[in-house]
Amino acid sequence: MALSGLEIFKLLPKTNCKECGVPTCMAFAMKLAQKKADLGECPHASEEARAALGAASKPPIRLVKIGVGARALEVGNETVMFRHEKTFFHQTGLAIRLNASEDEETLVSKIREIENYTVDRVGEQLKADLLFLSQDEAGKDAFLKLIGFAKEHSTKGVILDSRDRESLTAGLEILKADRPAVFLSGDVSDGDFELAKNRSVSLIITGESFESLESRVEKAKKAGIEDLILNLKAPDLGRQFQNNTILRRSALKKNYEPFGYPLLTMVEAENGPDRMAKASVGLCKYASIIVLPRYDKALLYTLFALRQNIFTDPQKPIQVEPKLYSIGDPTPESPVFLTTNFSLTFFLVSGEIENSGTSAHLVVCDCEGQSVLTAWAAGKFTGETIAKFIREIKLEEQVKTRRLIIPGFVSQISGDLEEKLPGWEILVGCQEAADIPSFVKSVSIA
Amino acid sequence: MGFEIPIEKNSGKIAEVTIGATSEQGGTRSNTITIGGSTALPFLFFEGEHPNRPALAMEVFDKVPAKYPEALLDYYRDVIDKPADMAKKCVEQYGAELISVRLDETHPEKGDRSADEAADVVRQVLDSVKVPLIITGHSHYEKINVVMKKVCEVTAGENCLINYVETDNYKTIAAACMAYNHSIVAQSPIDVNMAKQLNILLSDMNFPSEKIVIDPLTGALGYGLEYTYSIMERIRNDGLAGDSMLAFPMIINPGYESSRVKEVRVTEEEYPDWGDMELRSAYWETATAMSLLSAGSELIVMYHPKAMETVKKHVDELYSAESGN
Missing domain, CATH: 3.20.20.20 (Dihydropteroate synthase-like)
Known part of the structure; x- marks a missing residue:
């Protein structure tokens, strides 16, 4: 179990000899606690201190x-x-x-x-x-x-x-x-x-x-x-x-x-x-x-x-590979949806498109695994980045559709995106994936 | 130094919620189901009490869901479009302790069935089985408010669990629950703070705290389960640490969520590496339920009879430690 700076200080010689390169033993103890220094740098450390610090730095569950x-x-x-x-x-x-x-x-x-x-x-x-x-x-x-x-x-x-x-x-x-x-x-x-x-x-x-x-x-x-x-x-x-x-x-x-x-x-x-x-x-x-x-x-x-x-590391979202996905059995005329490569977003969106019974293309942009709003706020899901990605995957060679359905949460980028993607019509979709089946029913999407 | 079991005592206690009402209590159920009441993390009997076992419900429908998996249909083919009969089968053959009646057909974009029609379905199920009921709606606010008001009225006194309200739509349904003495599910989208906020909003309406169940929103295995799992562990830890606005039992839906994923509906011929579909569909729901049980759920709505049997058996096994040592 890790020792606090104060606990380590008690084990040091408390002579402030500076031989370790740090002005005081207290400051050295603090650096040790933060694992920014090594006890080996103190020439006067006792056996007891070495043993105690050694035990403290051992992982609690062995690899x-x-x-x-x-x-x-x-x-x-x-x-x-x-x-x-x-x-x-x-x-x-x-x-x-x-x-x-x-x-x-x-x-x-x-x-x-x-x-x-x-x-x-x-x-x-x-x-x-x-x-x-x-x-x-x-x-x-x-x-x-x-x-x-x-x-x-x-x-x-x-x-x-x-x-x-x-x-x-x-x-x-x-x-x-x-x-x-x-x-x-x-x-x-x-x-x-x-x-x-x-x-x-x-x-x-x-x-x-x-x-x-x-x-x-x-x-x-x-x-x-x-x-x-x-x-x-x-x-x-x-x-x-x-x-x-x-x-x-x-x-x-x-x-x-x-x-x-x-x-x-x-x-x-x-x-x-x-x-x-x-x-x-x-x-x-x-x-x-x-x-x-x-x-x-x-x-x-x-x-x-x-x-x-x-x-999965809860601090790092799982990403799916950014690319063009086929949901169901799409033809070149099938509708084209757009989302980010955050795995949960991808699963929800692809699952709901599947539930709607419609076959479609799904463009999954590289947003470093962020969800739609987070990616947009971080500037990773903008007219420019999306247009660039769509050119990279050569979408226009793979589908005849020229209408792109974007997530409802980023309706504000539709103008910008239309400008950056000449020849495409941008259709603002629903905000929640769960609403995709009803969205598909209510709008002519292709 | 000899080994001592490290005990962690909690100051909080999860609320006990009772669903259903017997004739003495003004209802018609043969028994009630009580969940919650724990003073420790799930299944840790050495440092706290778990007076009530997690309860297992099964679900019936006002209309056969459009993409109901084949692996499940084999069990329900004869009753799937007869909610009262299906409820009976779930209780008598598969051991359901509660029945959830899902009223998806009232959604304007599905069948747009009326509140009266929904109430009829609920009444048929009430007549057909004697276990407590969960009434499960959808997220079309305007319509579900009308439907739930009617359902609350016609089931007055039965102490159903009305499933669900959310932050943007809770007042009408919560008021109806209070007027007709029902319990409520407070659903929030995989977020501790939003779960807490909704419970505060409900308590501001003087909604009785012994009638609230949290739905943290279930992600099926492979489809966001990890978020649900961790949010549940956080909610439970906070509740036990003394945050009374999070100290409620939790409901999860492994049946509904698993029934929608590809992994229960494609055959081994299509996906040889995924193994036998029959087994896989039971496994998927079992794994979703068992992992979320470990994270603290007290009320579990199942679909697959084999998964139901398995989870029930293992809830009993998890409670075998109750007797001590």
Whole structure:
């Protein structure tokens, strides 16, 4: 937890020696608090001061990595309880469970299918992040085969789930360059920590209660293992919701070190909708990794959308790509609407045009993701910028219509726009997207 | 140092709102539904009370919506144009605890049905089911004022939840609610200050605070859900911190909003990466409802029977922590 300038000052020598380049220790403390200076610049700082400041600058939730290369997953390093306070930094990693007891052919085809599954949403390529490889009832050979398949056919990070140390040691040997994680259900001992020593391996520590989780984390830390992920078992969704909140709050508000790690949530349910409900709540309430029991495209796609929503930086609006969009099945004679590239504006406008039953062209201007009025006020949605954009996308070559419907909130730019776009008639539309269907009915728009 | 659960106590309490009235209370409902009353953030039983479970409503229509999704029609084909029968099906088969009657056909640009016709529909539903009713209108001020006045009158004593008023149009409907003893939904466009302002305007009219439900405006998953989610968390945090003008239960519409998005109406053949449409349409509504439940909603209007069943089951699971530990 960050220290205030005054708290730091108490730890400094208070000699005002100026050797750090700042006139007084107080001023230096203030700079430290603002992270504009480094304690190393003070030659007389005590060990105690170094320790205290070092601890204070440590993130309250550790950043943990699984996998390597471009597809490595980083989780943790969160700083707030609510996304509106700042943002959630590292989106939830989605893992899919594969059991070594399944037949080899099925496993290979599943791994390949999961590997190839990427889908575009609002300009982002979305995918599952991890494979959760479970030894299940199978023997060592089957488990190692499964690990081998994952190594061969997948670039995703891997979590190994087994309590057989021999299988794990051999498995980790296969994955020694791949920074996997090991899922440890139940109690842990030094033998488990040996697995992670001298290897780039994170350990997922399970607890049945806050107390058992804490004592296992302490053991791991004592053994020198720092890359931990926490799995606090809960008998039901209610307890899971509370547990995750308590763990996150302890880490952030109390700086409680044993719980300063990312959280993993297992989704176990009989049917798809139940899995959807549990995964949704897990994703909103602090699970950094969610393990799904099976591969289900509809569920993954829905979760991708939720993850995008929850992990969007609330201070930065999501933008859609500025370009000419087709709504429905427009012909060159179909009406042409205009709006900005703020994602919410785009979704509302395109959705309501679709609801109106009319096929149309939608010109989405580059306004740095601002909404209509904000963009207009900032000078990013003016006759000049719009006309320039319309020329850039060569609109006149793509449509025969010469009538442009502009948002009702910027009726004041219609004169200017008509001047800048010779040959076009500007029609002022409605203010609210919800009124588009009635607008379309009441006016001859094409 | 041993671990201690970090408790955060709140000074505020969310208002308790009761919808419906039994015969002893001057209505004809078999039971009432009470929502709100929480003294902590959603489902945190270790630091406060949540005396009432979030309630689950389903919606019926004065006319089949023009773009009603195929995936839903499979469940309702036999009753979709018979609001009284559809209400019965929702209550008896799908477990709806309240019924919302949506009166879109009274909009001048849709069917322009009269207030009397709307009142008829509401009365049919009242006769057909015994659960409390929500009456849902639209944003054509002039017309909806006339319609809601009439509906408030013919349902006098039933303590319906009249859905909705907004800052630019609240006086007529709020007055009718007060005259005929109904509760009200105060809708504001995803904005904490506007939500608060409307509640202040209502309380300036002496509208009873135990009869107000906030609608923060639902954005479906993928269509602005993040705004709704965060506005709800902010409203709830402020309400619990003691801002009495924000300490009201919240209603959300995952059914209506999800039913309008492309993701519930295109097939897997058209969009292979999106997976099975039947499942997806249930998932979309479930994810919208469950995430907004986590953010604090107390009254949820659902469409999809499978999503309804799932959300109900998980509200119960979320309440399993009620018994302590």
